[in-house]
Amino acid sequence: MKYSSIALLTGGLLANGLVADASSPATTPGFWDDPVNHPLMPLYALSLFAAIVAILVVVVCFSLLRVLNVLVNLTEKDRAEKQGIAYIPRGTFWQQLVQKANASVPLAQEQDIDMGHDFDGIRELDNHLPPWWKWLFAGTAVWALAYLVVYHLYGNLPLQREEYDQEVAIADQQMRARKADQPVEEIDVNTLKYTADAAALEKGKGVFANNNCGSCHRADGGGNTIGPNLTDAYWLHGGGIQNIFNTIKTGVVEKGMPAWGKTLSPQDVRDVAFYVMSLQGSNPANGKAPQGDIFQETQAATDSTAAAPQASL
């Protein structure tokens, strides 16, 4: 549990700094927007303080060790002089550590570990693996054991698979919350009726302008080299509000008409379809020549498949 709480704390710090900004850009401001007033600021400050204290403690310990080493050397030198034996100074703490970690056989004693194999003057020595390597190996074994206990036996920390599932669940929740904030009323095309409702037409006009329908159909709907004339009585995919709604929603992607249902809300598709209906007979100058079949509204009333886009030509 101790491991997991430490990992959660440090992991949480990182995640808050790096991920929170990306996942909720609009609602919660990122840490760097206003560090001083960020709710986690005290925690960050405390961690930084603790880290600095820890570094200072380590530095002081090392200095004390050096002083100790000097004192030990002095007393040993003293004793050697008193007993009249040659004094060999001890190395510094660091030198001793390196010697311990490598435990290499000094050059002068190499003949002790010579294995007697001589190839053109190249001899084989029976050197041990350096202790640092063995410590590292033992360390990995200890780590593996801790990992096994923490991740597999007690499950204190989530495995990658669980982490992934958790993140997906969080994203899922966020998406639901976002959707709940802006409910989208689905529109049933089968019961959709066209009414020249001024508010809807005004909105539809805005949708037509904002989505550059005019770049392919001309600003007045008269059609250009790309898109057909939307103001005449001839339709490639059927006229009437239901066919037009469906054509705009699903598009005719292979012919260059985007599927607007993917980017526009159902309401926007309906409003722009209303607007297209309202263009009927507006007869703009230099409109594109009719394409497709003439469409009569009565056809829609009797034809049960009218709701689906009719096959082109």
Ligand code: HEC
């Ligand atoms: C990138 C060009 C392009 C854009 C932008 C575009 N359209 Fe189209 N649109 C087309 C093409 C091309 C067709 C004809 C498809 C065919 O040949 O089957 C078409 C067909 C249509 C039709 C059916 C016409 C018929 O004769 O049946 C309607 C309605 C329509 N577009 C409405 C819109 C609306 C509304 C928008 C904006 C939200 C829009 N289009 C944006 C290219 C475009």
